Amino acid sequence: MTVAEAELLDYDEVVERYDPVMGMEVHVELSTETKMFCGCPNRFGGEPNTQVCPVCLGLPGSLPVLNQQAVESAIRIGLALNCDIAPWGRFARKNYFYPDQPKNYQISQYDEPIAVDGYLDVPLDDGTTWRIEIERAHMEEDTGKLTHLGSDTGRIEGATTSLLDYNRAGVPLIEIVTRPIEGTGARAPEIARAYVTALRDLLRRLGVSDVRMDQGSMRCDSNVSLMLKGATEFGTRTETKNVNSLRSVEVAVRYEMRRQAAVLEAGGRIIQETRHFHESGYTTAGRSKEEAQDYRYFPEPDLEPVTPSVELVERLRDTIPELPWLTRKRTQQEWGVSDEVMRDLVNAGAVELVSATVDHGASSEAARAWWGNFLVQKANEAGVELDALPISPAQVAQVIGLVDGGKLSNKLARQVIEGVLAGEGEPEQVMTDRGLAVVRDDSVIKAAIEEALAANPGIAEKIRGGKVQAAGAIVGAVMKATKGQADAAQVREMVIAACS
Structure with missing residues (x-):
């Protein structure tokens, strides 16, 4: 049962009486050509059950083969998170009786993950940083997708039919697990969002994932518990599953803090359970939370141990780029813009697009204007991320060049961009075909x-x-x-x- 808004404890009262403790588990699908243990294509959006084979369907007699690119991506993620890379490790079978995992187990890493003991210094809006300690990053395979029909919520409760799509089953997945995050006080929701934001930016910069939270290639499980001020023992935690936007991460943490505090203040106890997040801003109970022994882990007998050499790790270390927020700080100084302007560009996902447009010859001012305003509007209208629009930085730079050269006005340039977005060709071709050139006669x-x-x-x-x-x-x-x-x-x- 949902705690009504009136029954939630006021947030200021929560942080006055309790200390929150968080733990974040982020699942990231890798952008490999093929799946983790077979040669099926790893692509989003295919027709259901068309990207499957005996291996990812778990048919008898099929054997997994490890994806080398996925291992190298996992190592690069670990290095970027300042982790130690394990010289030897095994996969395990995590027994998981649910229809979205056709083998009835998931191949994962249990007690021997690829990367351990790291940290990420997360930039906050006030210019400070908060260190989040990383416990582990391990490799596993994703599950299939269930679609429930006939229920008001889209969940299995009340559904009349459930459909299974195994295209996602076997997609390479990295799970990044933090250590308990303490001492955040009233800033807990903000820090949770900032961590997931920084992690998304880092993974995108590494080029290992498209980190599309709207498509599920990056999903966050947020663990939250409360303990009375001055206590030393953690409270009972809940795990809000599959939160799929940055805003929702912050909202889910804040809601759980207020809900748990209300339960405790009323003399109740917190149940260790998973919870579902609803986009309208609240969570509801899922299932009781399993412990490790419930999954009956045992070593995967069909895969050899993972033994990355020192030479491989050092070669991959050389590929780790500059942290994206450090690049942005330097870029901000070069562009001469305020913190507020830069924050708006970051929130819109426009910084790298603007930089690439500048690299193609446009001024930073013009590039910021187009990506940060008109194209953001177009992305919102289409319901997609800014970088998913069918227009490249090079094409935007061409449009800016046509304006600077007096061939287009800004109004006509917007029509040219709309033509490019509609697939009508390159900017000059659209300008010619639509007869949009500025009249100079x-x-x-x-x-x-x-x-x-x-x-x-x-x-x-x-x-x-x-x-x-x-x-x-x-x-x-x-x-x-x-x-x-x-x-x-x-x-x-x-x-x-x-x-x-």
């Missing part, structure tokens, strides 16, 4: 001005009398007559000249 503009002045003699008389602000109406008429393809500044000059 003075005779054409002059004829349109004369016609507009003749149609509006009163306005023409005001301009001649020195009220040049009245020229705006004539400019508007000329722009309409030329379908917006005349240069408005040039038209205004010609209008005033014609009336002098």
Whole structure:
């Protein structure tokens, strides 16, 4: 049963009486060509059950073969998180009786993960950092996908039919687990969001995953418990599963803190369980939380141990790029923009796109304007991430070049970009095919001005009398007559000249 909003403890009272303790488990699908243990393609969005084979369907007699690229990606993630890379480790079978795992077990790493004992210094909005200690990062395979039909919530409760898609079964997955995060106080929800944000940015910079939370390639489980101020023993934790947006991470932590505090203040006890997050901002009970022994782990007999050499680890260490937030700080200084402007660009996912557009010859100011405003609007209309729009930084730079060269106005440039987004070709081709180039023929503009002045003699008389602000109406008429393809500044000059 959901705790009603009126029954939730006020957040200020929560942090006055209790210390929150968090633990974050983030699952990341790797962008490999094939799945973790077979040659099936690893692609999002295929027709259900078309990217499967005997191995990922768990058919008798099939044997797994480890994906080398997935192992190297896991090592790079571990190195980027300042982890120690294990020189030897085994996979295990995690027995998991659920229909989205056709083998009835998941191949995972249990007590011998690929990476251990790391940390990530997470940048916060106030310019400080918070160190999050990483307990482990381990390799495993993803499960299939269940779609429940007939229920109001989309969950199995009340469903009349459940559909299974095994395309995702066997996709390479890295689970990154933090140590308990203590001492955050009132900033716990903010720090939870900042950690997942930093991790997403880091993984994207590594190029190991597209980290699309909206598509499930990055999913967060947030563990939260409360202990009374001054206590030394952790409270009972709950685990909110599969939170799929940065905002939702923050909202889920805040809600659980308020809900648990309300239960404790009423004399109740917290049940160790998984909980479902609802996008309207609350959690509901799932199932009782299993312990490790419930999964009956044992070594996977069909896979050899993972034994990365020192030479391989050092070669991969050389591929680790600069942390994205350090790059952004340097870029911010180069662009000369405020913290607020940079934060807006970061939140929009525009920084790397702007940088790439600048690399193709555009000014940073123009690139920021297009990516941070018009294209963000287009992404929101399409319901996709900014970098998923079908337009490249090179194409945006071409549009900016056409504007700078006087071939397009900003208004016409927006139409060109819409044409590129619609798949009509490169910017110059769209401009030509749609007939959008700025009209530079003075005779054409002059004829349109004369016609507009003749149609509006009163306005023409005001301009001649020195009220040049009245020229705006004539400019508007000329722009309409030329379908917006005349240069408005040039038209205004010609209008005033014609009336002098």
